[in-house]
Amino acid sequence: MSTSPSPTTRPSVFQTRRQFIQLGLATLGAAWLGTLLQWRLFPSASAAQEAQPVSFPLADLPVGGTKAIAYGGVPAIVVRTPESLRAFSLICTHLGCTVQWQSDKKEFYCPCHDGRFDEFGDVLAGPPPIPLEQIPVRVEGETVTVGEV
Numbered sequence: 754m755s756t757s758p759s760p761t762t763r764p765s766v767f768q769t770r771r772q773f774i775q776l777g778l779a780t781l782g783a784a785w786l787g788t789l790l791q792w793r794l795f796p797s798a799s800a801a802q803e804a805q806p807v808s809f810p811l812a813d814l815p816v817g818g819t820k821a822i823a824y825g826g827v828p829a830i831v832v833r834t835p836e837s838l839r840a841f842s843l844i845c846t847h848l849g850c851t852v853q854w855q856s857d858k859k860e861f862y863c864p865c866h867d868g869r870f871d872e873f874g875d876v877l878a879g880p881p882p883i884p885l886e887q888i889p890v891r892v893e894g895e896t897v898t899v900g901e902v
């Protein structure tokens with residue numbers, strides 16, 4: 754007489770395939786949420802440690818133009834209007850997608866969830882909870898410096 758259990762009565766941690774899948778999805782969700790919370794709670798701590806000022810000639814940025822840079826390891830942009838120079842992180846404040854500058858509308862657009870920001874980085878529409886991160890800009894002579902010195 755055989756004493757081994759039949760395949761249908763073998764003990765298992767998971768009673769059903771559905772439980773296995775649910776646990777897997779819950780684990781992935783928890784990992785994703787943990788990463789998101791870390792990024793949201795400490796968004797600038799790591800960037801501030803790595804961010805080095807970025808300098809370039811003022812002539813590289815005509816009035817009405819933009820200049821893409823990397824600041825603190827993330828994409829950023831400097832926008833020059835007749836009135837001012839402003840620099841922004843291009844990381845959306847909703848879930849971290851990269852926003853795009855739309856010069857014809859003078860807006861930043863986030864394609865992930867249709868977030869929109871005005872030329873000052875303030876939220877116009879969509880789910881972003883706060884404005885884009887603005888980065889200090891300084892002009893000395895003919896040199897533009899982005900970031901704290």
Ligand code: FES
Nearest residue numbers: 845847848863868
């Ligand atoms: S990540 Fe930009 S609107 Fe959601």
